[in-house]
Amino acid sequence: MVKTYDLQALLAQLEQQLRAYIQEYQLENPVLVGIHTSGVWLAQELYQRLGLPEEPGQLDVSFYRDDLQRSGLPKIKQPSRMPIQIDDRHVLLVDDILYSGRTVRAAMNELFDYGRPKTITLVVLVSRGGRELPIEAQICALHEEPGPDKVYVIEGPEPLSMTLEPR
Amino acid sequence: MYKHLTPGALPSSMQLSSDGRLRHFLTIEGLPPLLLEEILDRAEQFLSLPEKQQKKAPLLRGKTVMNLFFENSTRTRVTFEIAAQRLGADVTSLDIRTSSASKGETLLDTIRNLEAMSADMFVVRHEHAGAAHFIARYAAPHVSVLNAGDGRHAHPTQAMLDMFTIRKHKGEFPPLKVAIVGDILHSRVARSNIHALNTLSTGEVRVIAPKTLLPVDAEKLGVKVYTDMDEGLRDVDVVIMLRLQRERMGSALLPSEREFFKLYGLTEKRLELTRPDAIVMHPGPINRGVEIDSRVADGPRSVILQQVTNGIAVRMAVMAMIMGSGGMA
Numbered sequence: 001m002v003k004t005y006d007l008q009a010l011l012a013q014l015e016q017q018l019r020a021y022i023q024e025y026q027l028e029n030p031v032l033v034g035i036h037t038s039g040v041w042l043a044q045e046l047y048q049r050l051g052l053p054e055e056p057g058q059l060d061v062s063f064y065r066d067d068l069q070r071s072g073l074p075k076i077k078q079p080s081r082m083p084i085q086i087d088d089r090h091v092l093l094v095d096d097i098l099y100s101g102r103t104v105r106a107a108m109n110e111l112f113d114y115g116r117p118k119t120i121t122l123v124v125l126v127s128r129g130g131r132e133l134p135i136e137a138q139i140c141a142l143h144e145e146p147g148p149d150k151v152y153v154i155e156g157p158e159p160l161s162m163t164l165e166p167r
Numbered sequence: 168m169y170k171h172l173t174p175g176a177l178p179s180s181m182q183l184s185s186d187g188r189l190r191h192f193l194t195i196e197g198l199p200p201l202l203l204e205e206i207l208d209r210a211e212q213f214l215s216l217p218e219k220q221q222k223k224a225p226l227l228r229g230k231t232v233m234n235l236f237f238e239n240s241t242r243t244r245v246t247f248e249i250a251a252q253r254l255g256a257d258v259t260s261l262d263i264r265t266s267s268a269s270k271g272e273t274l275l276d277t278i279r280n281l282e283a284m285s286a287d288m289f290v291v292r293h294e295h296a297g298a299a300h301f302i303a304r305y306a307a308p309h310v311s312v313l314n315a316g317d318g319r320h321a322h323p324t325q326a327m328l329d330m331f332t333i334r335k336h337k338g339e340f341p342p343l344k345v346a347i348v349g350d351i352l353h354s355r356v357a358r359s360n361i362h363a364l365n366t367l368s369t370g371e372v373r374v375i376a377p378k379t380l381l382p383v384d385a386e387k388l389g390v391k392v393y394t395d396m397d398e399g400l401r402d403v404d405v406v407i408m409l410r411l412q413r414e415r416m417g418s419a420l421l422p423s424e425r426e427f428f429k430l431y432g433l434t435e436k437r438l439e440l441t442r443p444d445a446i447v448m449h450p451g452p453i454n455r456g457v458e459i460d461s462r463v464a465d466g467p468r469s470v471i472l473q474q475v476t477n478g479i480a481v482r483m484a485v486m487a488m489i490m491g492s493g494g495m496a
Contacts, residue, residue, distance in 0.1 A: 060212070063224035063487075072188070073491030074206075079212040082219075113221035 003164040010125055010141040010162070011042070015049045017139045018092065018123065027090040027119070032056035035107050036077050038096035041157040042125060046094065056094075057082040057114075064106035080110065087115035096162075097152050098140070099126040101133035125162070126152060170267035177472050181303065185387040189488045191303045194321040195362040203330065203366055209484035210331050210477070211447075216253060219395045220378075225247075225255030226487045230287040234260040235277075236315070237293040237304075242451060242475065243315055243325075247290045250482035254490075275305055282307050288486065289313070296320035296355075311489045325450050326359035328481040332474050333405055336446050340392045345391075346399055346436060348375040349409035349431060349458050352382055356450045357409055365389045377431065396431050400440040408433055408459050424457045434460045438468065446470045 022030060032058050043056040058081045062074040087155030093107060104122060111117060123139040128146060144150075151167045154160070182198065184190045189202065216222045232251040236244050244260055251258040263277065280288070288311045291299040296318030303312035318320040330340075337343055345364055351357045351374045364372045365388075374385055375393045385392050391400030400406065411427065433447065447459075447469045455461045464471060 063212075063226050067336045068226060068491065073209075073487060076208050076212065079215050081215065113223055115220050 001166075005162045005164070007140075007160050007162050011045055011049070011160075013141040014042075014123065014125065014139060015046060017141070018046065018050065021121065021139055023117075027092075027121070029086050030090040030092050030121075031086060032092045032094060033082070033086075033111065034058055034105075035093070035095045035103060036060045038154040038156065039094045040078075041154075041160060042096060042123075043092075043094040044157065046092075046123070046159065054084050057084055057086070059107050059110055061103060061106035063083055064110045066106070067103060082114050085115065086111065086117045088118045091117040091120045092119050092123050092139075096125050096154050098122070098127045098135070098137050099130050101131050101135035104135050105133055118127045125154075128152075181300070189485070191299075191312045191314075192301055192323055192485050192489065193205070193299050193312065194322070194328050195323045195359050195366065196449070198366065199369070200366050203327070203363060206299045206327050206484050206488065207331050207334055208482065209488060210327075210480040213253075213480040213487075214477075214484040216480075216483075222253050223255055224253065224483070224487075226490055227251060227254035227256035227287075227302045229309070230256045230490070231285055232256045232258045232288045232290060232291045232486070233281055234258065234315075235263055235292070236260065236283075237291075238316070240292055240316065240472060241324060243292065243478075246475065246478045247313075247315060247482055250479050250486060251288075251290075253479070254483055254486055256486075274301070277313055278302055288489070290315050292316045294318055297465070301468070313485065315487070318354055319353050321359050322355040322450075323359050323363075324478070324482050324485055325484065326357050326363040327449070328474055328478040329356075329360055329407065329448060330363050331468055331477045331481050332448060333446070335473075335477070336470060337404055340364065340369040343369050343405060343440075344371040344373065344403040345369055345405040345407065346373040346375055346393075346403040347407045347409065348396070348399070349412050350380045350432065351376045351381045351385065351409070353412040354409045357407075360407060361390055362390045373399050373403065375431070377427075396437060397440055400437055403441045404445050406441060406445060406447050408414060408432060408447065408453075410450070410452065410454055411457055424454075428457055431455070432458055432460060433463050435462050435466070438463055438466075451475070 031054055032043045032047050034040035040058045047056050060077050060080045122137040124137040126142045126144055127137050127140045128144055146164055149167050152163050153165050155161045182191050182193055225240055234244055234247055246259055249259050289302060290313045291302055292315040299312055299314035299316045306312055313444055314321055347357050347360060372390045374390045374392055375396055380395055447463055449471045453459055453464055
């Protein structure tokens with residue numbers, strides 16, 4: 001059975017939480033960076049909602065994954081693109097689903113190849129169980145444990161939609 | 168022994184793993200177009216690396232790449248070194264001519280010793296055609312071999328960086344007319360480029376050279392042959408100039424360099440015969456005033472230095488694909 005989510009409502013939650021977080025921790029001049037593919041779409045949406053001055057950066061973390069030896073090179077996606085300087089900046093790292101934590105680990109490794117951010121805040125749409133690394137999101141719209149036989153499917157970028165489907 | 172190998176009839180299974188992915192990279196001949204396109208697409212991903220503070224994509228972290236250069240080539244060796252380093256590999260470059268090979272050690276003994284030092288990839292440049300194939304045939308199963316130029320036979324990464332440069336400027340290959348000019352007979356770059364251009368379905372591939380610098384069966388390579396430079400250059404989109412390889416000429420094949428330049432040198436005037444947006448390429452090192460005029464080599468249509476930059480991205484792509492195919496395990 002497929003479950004459909006109100007993605008606009010979840011994005012509104014993310015926006016609200018982010019505004020509060022930025023204010024509470026006084027993150028001056030933060031920059032958004034999305035992880036390919038869905039994370040880039042979400043970062044773009046948040047960029048417009050928050051009215052930030054700089055276009056989000058984009059990370060393709062394929063080359064930084066720890067399972068290359070096992071699974072080989074992944075399919076070709078858009079390459080990483082970082083039009084912004086991230087040295088001493090507050091980076092808001094955006095991804096869709098936080099699961100094992102390995103994608104976020106890879107993304108942080110790649111970020112440090114671009115420079116040394118002052119802080120990194122992890123922003124995800126959904127945090128589910130199954131963590132294999134000690135990584136948690138500071139901003140999350142939905143905590144949910146659907147079980148290992150289910151997968152979230154996000155389609156976009158226009159329109160953005162999210163469903164939970166049997167694996 | 169490897170001196171007498173005749174490469175060319177290489178089974179594609181020697182370069183590809185059982186699932187069709189790149190295992191060694193020895194020649195363009197016999198490789199499917201999709202694989203060449205994948206190399207070009209992957210190279211595109213690596214082009215953006217220099218904007219990072221750490222220009223790395225650590226795919227080869229923990230691997231050891233050994234550059235075995237039995238023949239001089241600073242530029243090619245350095246681009247392979249940089250490519251491997253940017254992929255996070257440990258890189259050693261050996262000038263084999265000054266190593267134990269000169270003391271009588273056989274090539275296989277040299278290879279066995281280097282394998283015992285935990286080499287994962289050999290980048291081989293050799294004056295004899297077939298040397299890279301020979302090493303690939305006898306290397307340990309976990310070692311991959313990349314041909315960085317063997318005799319007159321093949322220089323596959325140079326061909327792919329040329330294809331990459333052409334695609335960046337001209338887009339798709341089928342509408343293009345490409346002319347390769349000069350010492351076709353001795354040029355591994357020409358042979359590999361012809362195979363690559365034909366594999367990618369280039370509209371028309373021309374070779375332009377005096378008869379003494381053309382292989383006897385040049386047409387069999389799938390090219391149109393011109394001995395008249397002006398005729399051959401007409402309306403082409405890409406001109407690939409080649410270096411006169413004096414060191415490979417057994418006897419006098421040319422009356423003089425001055426006469427060669429007069430008949431086959433690329434000048435600004437001759438360039439006017441090509442399409443107005445035609446690009447000029449050269450694998451380097453260039454002989455100014457022999458095959459190309461300095462005003463063309465340094466002119467607005469020259470993409471010679473871009474070829475050098477693109478060479479790093481293409482070599483990274485090939486190494487990454489070999490690594491991702493289960494090679495270098």
